[in-house]
Amino acid sequence: MAKFNKKKDGDVPAVSTASLPDIVFMLLFFFMTVTTMKDSSLMVQNTLPNATEVKKLEKKDRVLYIYVGKPTREYQKVFGTEPKIQLNDKFANVSEVGDFILMERAKKPQELQNVLTTALKVDKEANMGLISDIKQELRKVNALKVNYTTYEGDAFRNLQ
Amino acid sequence: MPRRGGPPEVNAGSMADIAFLLLIFFLVTTTIETDAGLDRMLPPIEPPDQDVVIKQKNIFTVNINKNGQLLVEEELLDLRDLRARAVEFLDNGGDGTCNYCRGGKDASSSDNPTKAIISLKNDRETKYATYITVQNELVGAYNELRNREAQRLYGRNFTEMEAEFLNPETPASIRDDLKDKVKAVQDLFPQKLSEAETSASN
Numbered sequence: 001m002a003k004f005n006k007k008k009d010g011d012v013p014a015v016s017t018a019s020l021p022d023i024v025f026m027l028l029f030f031f032m033t034v035t036t037m038k039d040s041s042l043m044v045q046n047t048l049p050n051a052t053e054v055k056k057l058e059k060k061d062r063v064l065y066i067y068v069g070k071p072t073r074e075y076q077k078v079f080g081t082e083p084k085i086q087l088n089d090k091f092a093n094v095s096e097v098g099d100f101i102l103m104e105r106a107k108k109p110q111e112l113q114n115v116l117t118t119a120l121k122v123d124k125e126a127n128m129g130l131i132s133d134i135k136q137e138l139r140k141v142n143a144l145k146v147n148y149t150t151y152e153g154d155a156f157r158n159l160q
Numbered sequence: 161m162p163r164r165g166g167p168p169e170v171n172a173g174s175m176a177d178i179a180f181l182l183l184i185f186f187l188v189t190t191t192i193e194t195d196a197g198l199d200r201m202l203p204p205i206e207p208p209d210q211d212v213v214i215k216q217k218n219i220f221t222v223n224i225n226k227n228g229q230l231l232v233e234e235e236l237l238d239l240r241d242l243r244a245r246a247v248e249f250l251d252n253g254g255d256g257t258c259n260y261c262r263g264g265k266d267a268s269s270s271d272n273p274t275k276a277i278i279s280l281k282n283d284r285e286t287k288y289a290t291y292i293t294v295q296n297e298l299v300g301a302y303n304e305l306r307n308r309e310a311q312r313l314y315g316r317n318f319t320e321m322e323a324e325f326l327n328p329e330t331p332a333s334i335r336d337d338l339k340d341k342v343k344a345v346q347d348l349f350p351q352k353l354s355e356a357e358t359s360a361s362n
Contacts, residue, residue, distance in 0.1 A: 021172065024179035028186060035190035049289040051296040053303055053319075054196040058328055063195075119197065122288050129284030131291070135355075139205040148292060149197035155296040156240065158289035159228065 036060065040089050044069035049124040050153035057147055062116055064104050064143075066097065068130060069123030083126040085134065094130070097137040105143075117145045124158060198295055203354065218270050220249045220278045224294060226285035239293060246301035250276050250349060260309060260348060273305070277352045298353060305349045310341070318345050 046069050057063055067086040071079040075091075084091050087100045105113050118138060122131060138146065222242070223231040230237045232245060252269040253261030261273065270276035278298055282291055303319055310318035324330050325338040 017176065018172075021175035021179050024176055024183055028179055028183040031183065031186045031190065035186065035192050038189060038191050049292040051198055051292055053198065053296050053299040055199050055326070056323065057195040057197065058326055060195075117199075119195075124287070124289035124292070126288040127284065128282050128286040128288060128291050131288060132282075132284065135202055139202050142204070144202040144204060145199070146202060147197045147199050148295065149195070150292060150296075152196060155293045158293045159239070 040065075040086075042067065042072070042086070043075055043089075043091065044071055044084060044086050045123050045125075046121055047123055047125075048121060048149055048151050049155075049158045051148075051150040051155050052152070054150060054152050055147075057117065057119060057149070061108070062112055063147075064101060064116060064118050065121060066100075066118060066134065067121045068126050068134070070125065083123065083130055085130070094133040094137060097134055098141045101138065101141045101143045115145075116143065117147050118143050119147045119149050121149045198292070198299060200295070200353075214275075214277060215271070217254070217268055218275045218277060220246065220270070220276065222278065222280045222294065222298070224280075224282040224286045224290060226283040228287060228290040230294070239290075239297065242294065243297045243301050243304070246278065246298055247304055249278075250301060251305055252276075260312075273349045274347075277354055279354045281355075299351075302349055302351050306345050309348050310345045313345070314341055318342070321345075 044067050046067060068083055069086075070076075070081055070083055071091070079091060085094065085097065086092070087096065092100065101118065105116060108116065120131070120134070135146070138144070221231075221233060225231070230239055230242060232242065237245060248263060249270055250273050251261050251263035252266055253263050253272060254265055254267050254269055255271040256265065258272045263269075280294065280298070282294075306318035310316060310321060314321070321338055322342050325335055325342050330338075
């Protein structure tokens with residue numbers, strides 16, 4: 001009965017990988033839609049605090065970012081461990097914040113120049129002294145709209 | 161001689177490799193942005209033309225010291241009780257002109273939500289995390305009251321209405337309608353949060 005013995009010879013059939021590209025493309029499109037391009041690499045530690053009453057920052061083109069935090073390990077030898085300000089791709093002093101805002105503002109189209117928001121991405125270990133100095137600089141150049149960027153979560157976890 | 165069996169098949173076996181390559185490229189060059197936070201307005205630097213006289217009872221002072229302890233209206237307060245105290249102060253309606261307030265109408269506390277000011281002061285050595293927590297609680301107090309009024313007037317939460325209003329994907333017709341409602345609720349409890357310049361610790 002050769003008819004019935006046929007199945008036994010030969011190994012397990014190979015798994016078809018024909019749909020693998022489709023799966024990978026699906027992943028690719030997912031990442032393309034939910035992520036945004038990195039505009040500057042972080043040189044400071046940036047663990048944001050948590051808050052519950054957050055508002056979404058809409059419209060990326062109207063936001064200027066200021067990062068504050070301890071320099072990351074590779075920069076600690078040169079810049080120490082005190083919290084520093086990072087503007088674009090370099091460390092800066094408090095006095096440079098105003099110029100940075102004015103320069104970035106000038107780069108934006110005319111109609112957006114009055115509606116810019118400054119997002120402060122500050123590490124939760126930073127001290128308020130530095131933040132107050134930054135706020136004072138922002139007031140000097142009339143950049144009054146700020147957003148303290150936070151994670152969404154229970155605010156009392158900040159205290160631990 | 162005509163070709164038999166149609167055009168030859170293109171080998172698509174390496175398609176997966178190409179897609180993986182693209183995927184990995186996007187994985188390394190992009191980030192998932194954390195783009196939410198507490199919106200605040202800084203006070204303009206020019207001093208007002210004339211000095212405004214504010215009654216002491218209309219100011220709710222919050223002081224944060226360098227250890228993260230709170231001094232609220234001259235007494236020590238736990239951070240967890242701050243929101244309730246702020247709500248109580250804002251919702252007081254001491255002079256009876258506020259017909260939507262449900263507070264205690266205490267004559268020694270704020271007159272009217274539109275006059276009530278929260279003054280926040282912090283030390284230079286205060287931790288940023290503590291400061292954000294305090295800001296969060298104070299904004300939370302305003303939102304709590306605004307939600308209550310929005311529920312009463314329009315049957316939905318203020319925060320939800322505001323988020324929909326700010327979302328650029330909302331159709332313009334709905335936005336126009338929401339704009340007036342959001343404005344009306346904001347006017348009932350205007351956010352008057354003054355941030356004095358920080359004091360140096362000594």
